[in-house]
Each structure stands twice: as C-alpha cells, then as structure tokens.
Amino acid sequence: MRLSEELRDRTKRFASLVLRFYVTLPKNRPEVQVVGRQLLRSGTSVAAHSREASRARSPAEFCSKIDGLLQEADESQLWLELLNEDCKITGETVDSLLKEVTELIAIFVTIVQKTRSKS
Numbered sequence: 001m002r003l004s005e006e007l008r009d010r011t012k013r014f015a016s017l018v019l020r021f022y023v024t025l026p027k028n029r030p031e032v033q034v035v036g037r038q039l040l041r042s043g044t045s046v047a048a049h050s051r052e053a054s055r056a057r058s059p060a061e062f063c064s065k066i067d068g069l070l071q072e073a074d075e076s077q078l079w080l081e082l083l084n085e086d087c088k089i090t091g092e093t094v095d096s097l098l099k100e101v102t103e104l105i106a107i108f109v110t111i112v113q114k115t116r117s118k119s
Contacts (some may be wrong), residue, residue: 009108009115011050011069014100018043018076023092025083032087039079042096045072046104059119066112070105077101 018039025036049069056062080098083089 001054003050008050008054014097014104015044015047017093017097017100018083020095024093026081026099027087029087032083032089035079035087039076041073042072042079043101044077045069046101050058059115061114063112066108066115070108070112073101073108075098076106089099091117 009068022040024037025032027033046069049072053065053069054063056065077098080094080101084094084098
C-alpha cells in the first residue's frame with residue numbers, strides 16, 4: 001500500500017502551516033503556549049504518520065498507520081478549536097487550518113474504510 005504523492009505533500013504542507021502558525025502565537029499567554037505546543041506535536045505527527053503509512057508492508061499495517069494519523073489529526077482539530085474558542089485566537093490562519101484538518105480526516109477515513117472493505 002502506498003499513499004499518493006499528493007496526499008503525502010498535503011500532510012507535509014499541513015505540518016508546515018501548523019509550525020508557522022505556532023511561532024505566531026502570543027508568547028505571554030501560558031495557556032496559549034501549552035495548547036500551541038500540543039498542536040505543534042500532533043499537527044506534525046500527521047505528516048509523519050502519512051510517511052509511515054507509505055512504507056506499510058500490508059493492508060493491515062497501512063490501516064494501522066492511517067489510524068494513528070487520524071488520531072493525531074483529530075487531536076490537532078481539538079487543539080485548534082480550543083485555541084479558537086477558548087483562547088480567542090482568531091483569523092484566517094486558524095480557519096484555514098481547521099478546514100484543512102477536517103478535510104484530511106474525511107479523506108483518510110474514506111481511505112481506511114475502502115482498504116478494510118477490500119481486505
């Protein structure tokens with residue numbers, strides 16, 4: 001099993017956007033920094049899991065790696081929502097990251113479902 005280059009690039013782009021977003025967060029708000037670090041960890045893990053999935057040796061291993069990716073993407077979505085709703089970090093970047101992570105979750109859920117139905 002292998003992910004398309006387009007999806008690998010898309011998850012890498014997401015990780016890069018998360019990284020760039022993190023460095024813009026206010027340094028003087030400890031709660032923002034804590035949640036931001038959590039987002040940084042989970043958001044970059046999405047790309048790492050997509051790379052791992054591309055090296056899977058079986059459909060079961062592929063699905064397992066994508067499941068890990070989905071956990072990290074879901075967690076990233078949570079941190080973004082908390083930053084937005086509770087920490088009042090707003091703007092186009094947060095909105096676009098939320099949109100992208102929601103789309104990535106939908107794409108990878110579909111990939112896992114199709115892969116499992118073939119096995």
